[in-house]
Amino acid sequence: MKANSKEQARARQFLSRYKIKPEEVKQFECLTRPHWGEREASIEANYGPGLVHIETTDGRCITCKMHKRDHPSSLINTLLSMGKPCANMQPAEPSTGEQRHERFSRPSLYMFWYFIVFLMSLIMVLWSITSLNGIVAAGIAAAFGAFCLYALFLLQTHFCFITLEADTMEVHSVGRTIRFPYERIRKVNFDFARELNSTHVMELLEQIGEGEEASMRHHLYYIGRVPRTRLNDLAEKLQQQGIDASCSLNDQKRHYHDTMHLQHN
DSSP states (O other): OOOOHHHHHHHHHHHHTTTOOGGGEEEEEESSOOOOGGGBOOOSOSSSTTEEEEEETTSOEEEEEOOGGGOHHHHHHHHHHTTOOBTTOOOOOOOSSOOOOEEEOOOOHHHHHHHHHHHHHHHHHHHHHHHOOHHHHHHHHHHHHHHHHHHHHHHHHSBOEEEEOSSEEEEEETTEEEEEEGGGEEEEEEEEOSSGGGOEEEEEEEEESSGGGOEEEEEEEEBTTSOGGGHHHHHHHHHTTTOEEEEOSOTTOSSTTOOSOSSOO
16 A cells, blocks of 8 residues: 555644554544444544544544545555554455346435526526626626535535446436446445435545555545435445445434434434
């Protein structure tokens, strides 16, 4: 595993927030919820994406929360390049059967709402440009243009669904499809998003390259169009392809803080 100087600098900067040096790390876990119980020394949230659980050489167990701006790939590559094992990355035993085409998706009212926002904002931008003049037109166009871009951003990033093919897993959203060959996927986990309207997410570790030149890339997708009740089934399908896949959420809950079900994660 290889980590360049920029990745190492990012990793050291992030770990310094928790008063940890990379050399002090004994092992770590990622793409999973904490399970250290009373030994846990630090945690900001016990669910959702970006959790990295670090055990140090002096016996400390610390849970760190990473955002995308913290570059999770840099931390993972740095620790692996230093010989620090990822304790919970265990490939599954692949089955002999070939994966048939299977689609994991559902309609989304939120997606329909944001599409209406995008369409109406675009209409207002065009109307202000063609029917008004001066500062008023520029102000209206700028305001509704911002709404239009925001709605388009959400449509492309927060309403993904997944299909499984014979050799690849595909992540679909408005206007794009991203393909991950099974042989490059090292770990997948499904969990609740911390934003209530986004419901649940998928974290994925992809290996790029082989041998000493290999590196890990961390991906995060808001898979709001994948039914919660099918996430366990999706994880099992990925396990059959030899992928370390897990589902950390209760498929009966609408979001993490749903208290209507007493037996929940």
